[in-house]
Amino acid sequence: MTALEEKYTLRSFEGGHPFRVLIRTILSQRTRDENTDHASALLFSKFRTPEEIAQADIGDIEKLIVSAGFYHVKAARIKEVSQILLDEFGGKVPNTIEELLTLPGVGRKTANCVLVYGFKKPAICVDVHVHRISNRMGLVETRTPEQTEDELKKLVPRKYWLEINDLMVQFGQTICRPVNPLHDLCPVSGLCKFYLEL
Template identity: 70%
Template sequence: MNLDQRIDLVMESLMQKYDLRVFEGGDPYRVLIRTILSQRTRDENTDLATAQLFSQYHTIDEIASADPTKLEPLIRPAGFYRVKAQRIVEVSKKLLDEFKGQVPDDIKNLLKLPGVGRKTANCVLVYGFQKPAIPVDTHVHRISNRLGLVTTKTPEETEVELEKIVPQEYWIELNDLMVQFGQTICRPQSPRHEECPLQDICDYYQNINDKDNEE
């Protein structure tokens, strides 16, 4: 099986197993804020913090003019709440000052926003604008390497390599599918090999099997 066939099989298998999710109604600003809150925390914490924030502050203008300390209790579940509160206010102000209150829909301008790196920018493109991009978090990085699709050391390297080999028709779905797969089956510790639909093409699984057979 060549690489193109492996990628097709991976994507088709994951699309059969998981439903694609919609975050914050696909609203670019809410997706941006949610993604900032999601940094270094779990999805359930992100969901709670995002819901609490937008239950009290409904618009970009309200958040931009807010005292960050007033946001802190609302987003506390997401962790690092002081830093994130400051960042959310800064991002909102910059959007109002330089982008007429609109979230940019291109990577170059998204990266100009305070605290926005490539993963966050790509998440906004995919989940806020439905534009093809590959957000690479720890799940996408880990799974792509375990499956042998790439051999990389950092998420940034993984993004570059995946963009070379994955057909653009899969880009929008790839992050969400691999995140769900990484949370439920291909976990960082104790992956559930017995439930994995990709056993037969997984380099990581084959290597473990080979070692077990040697013993």
């Protein structure tokens, strides 16, 4: 029985707390998600709220999150974002895509992750895994993750939106890998354009 055949449940990042999801997702940008675990745990063991991060010494934040990579940029961003949450959003993470996208360091992928994992709102966050898998399988033919998001929203019934993000990310990290995908273990190779045209 492969991992994909086990009953699937949506992972609950950071306990589903919007602020933690937001900060954690910024930390995970451009770095493998598992590399973010350590940084996120360290950071939240010391600072837990927007107030605490906004007031923290930037050097202290950097030390805690080194393992996430790009830590100079990310430390400055999470401090800045925390301050903006205090100044403009009453210390709460906004729950609309438009508001989230105004935050520095928050693009479409991060904003959608916050909506999905923080607020359980129907959204599809397209990272490179989702983009790659969707195109390999022939579900979509798109150049950018943004186009993939739009196409998937047309293809996939709304009630599955919460699940497909996490499913595809896990699938993309384990089986449908960027190089040397494990076709023999893949449960959908029979439907896969990329595999069938090898």
